[in-house]
Amino acid sequence: MADSAHASWGRYPASRPAAVTRATDRHRAVPEAATPVLAYGNGRSYGDSCLNNGGTLVETRGLDRFIAFDPATGVLDCEAGVLLAEILALAVPQGWFLPVTPGTQYVTVGGAIANDVHGKNHHVAGTFGRHVHELELRRTDGDCLHCSRQLNADWFAATVGGLGLTGLVTRARIGLRRIEGPYMDVDTRRFDDLDTFLKLSAAADDDHEYTVAWTDCTARGSAVGRGWFMQANHKPALGQKPDPRRRGAPAFPFTTPVSMINRATLRPLNTLYFHRRWRSAWRDTQHYQPYFYPLDGIRHWNRAYGPTGFLQYQCVVPHADARASITELLERIAAAGAGSFLSVLKVFGDVPSPGLMSFPRPGVTLALDFPNRGRPTFELLDALDGVVMAAGGGVYPAKDARMSGAAFRQYFPEWRHFSSYVDPGVSSSFWRRVMEEAQ
């Protein structure tokens, strides 16, 4: 039987660890285990990079202590099991914000480092790892390494984006970003095709810290790539409402017997969302919570995909052929009647990623969910991989549960160099899968 307490966010594949232990004391070594270990933070990775079928999971949420915070410089030192949500609760009232945030605040600092996560400000801020001043890495042989861009720089580069495979990250020092208040100035406008998206993005990137687009993944032909473009900045403090007290978010109550996202709902809802407003552009002020974390507003939203779960696919293709590649990807998805409501386009910047295995690189990234319909879904994703490989792009391991070893090794040419840093006492379902037929 699968272990639902330690599933991944996509609830695919089913997995059962042989043992589960907890790290609660950062001064202690990695817990002893009979099988290879893997850090398990808050379980928000979509695929199998946070799973260790037949191995040992080390829960890291017990490492949730702050160590120091300097409100003058915004430098935060904390244990690796601290959630980004907990950092926001501490820092926002003192005028500081995460330097980079993914689309959920319910990830641990260790998870953010291990996946070198990115956000809507990638074009200016790069990845999360760029803002990590130092991290502490505990190896299963008892070694404890302090790593930064200067100190043990090779270990730092291997651990940032290293999928938890180089050891247990127990502590990190992070540089936060100054804000004047919790509100955002958000500019939203409709666009009718991919070219317009690319133009809007190029125009917005200079004077907007955050840019991202929702796209209608059911649109075809001349409408392919249409959607809503959102550009935003933190709002200056003037005339702000007080920070609203957050109530507990409602939860999606149960796993539906079939996916709520299916052929009957997909196209009408995407079309409806594209036409949701008469106006094609407007500007408003939003609190940072709904702006950055709309999905955190519904706990367990992944249950809506039914008992077979879902697969997320996020790829990046280089600028050169981005228009053609993204068009082909979207055409294939629309033709298959696959996809979901939350399809995202974003242009990555040129800020270099600090990790050997970091996913973000210059180009255009597309991310979307696929309800798991079995073989047709996997065949479609393999076909998408064909497009991404031909374009010389990459697919995000944090969201993957199925890419072939060959695809992985092409997407991440540093894999061989990286594998020399993998802790022999650490493994994951993902790593075993993509290394299966590698020499």
Next chain:
Amino acid sequence: MRKILIVGATSAIAEQAARRFAADGDALFLVGRRADRLEAVADDLKVRGAHTTGTHVMDADDLAAHAPMLDAAEAALGGLDTVLVAYGTLPDQAACAAEPATAVAAWHTNAVSQIALLTDVANRFERQGHGLIAAISSVAGDRGRASNYVYGSAKAGLNAFLDGLRHRLFGSGVQVLTIRPGMVDTPMTAEFDKGPLFASPEKVGGDIHKAIGKRRAVCYTPGFWWLIMTVIQSLPRAVFHRTQL
């Protein structure tokens, strides 16, 4: 700003309660057995808003160490107005049943040392004419059961002691709070299979913070344990002995 001493400050429940005191801006003095763990907790509470955080290494089994520790706490915080006694062990019942010395050691930590410490604290608070004493007992003290009666009987002793202490200090300005948590998902219960009755340390720590704020006498946490234990206590022996509790 309260001046709060927490004995057993690195326990998962105490740490969660302390985070709420820190958010209130209270001054905290933290006592535990391991210096590095105490420092980790103290640093965290400082970041979370504690006015000050002092630490002191002590093994509560060493009764002679209690008075110097209390002196140090009073000196560090400039007096005390709240004491939370949060340490304890959950001994293996089978080992306690097999070996008298193991049973006695469990009693020494969970009852004898607590009675010694609480007596000293009570006398100090009675002299100053105010203060709040909170001690973490357990629902296990409500009725001796086969699965954990050595632990349970030590907690029963502690419960009766706290009841009597509250009675003695009535009208003196000193409050006594007995905290009776049910099963909590902490390192102390790491070996147990967790069922739906297990509460998180966050929940229990929050309840303790609230009960101290409201100056309650007895606090079951989570609250539904009051009902469960009332039922268990009222079971006729003939029925009770056939259960697997």
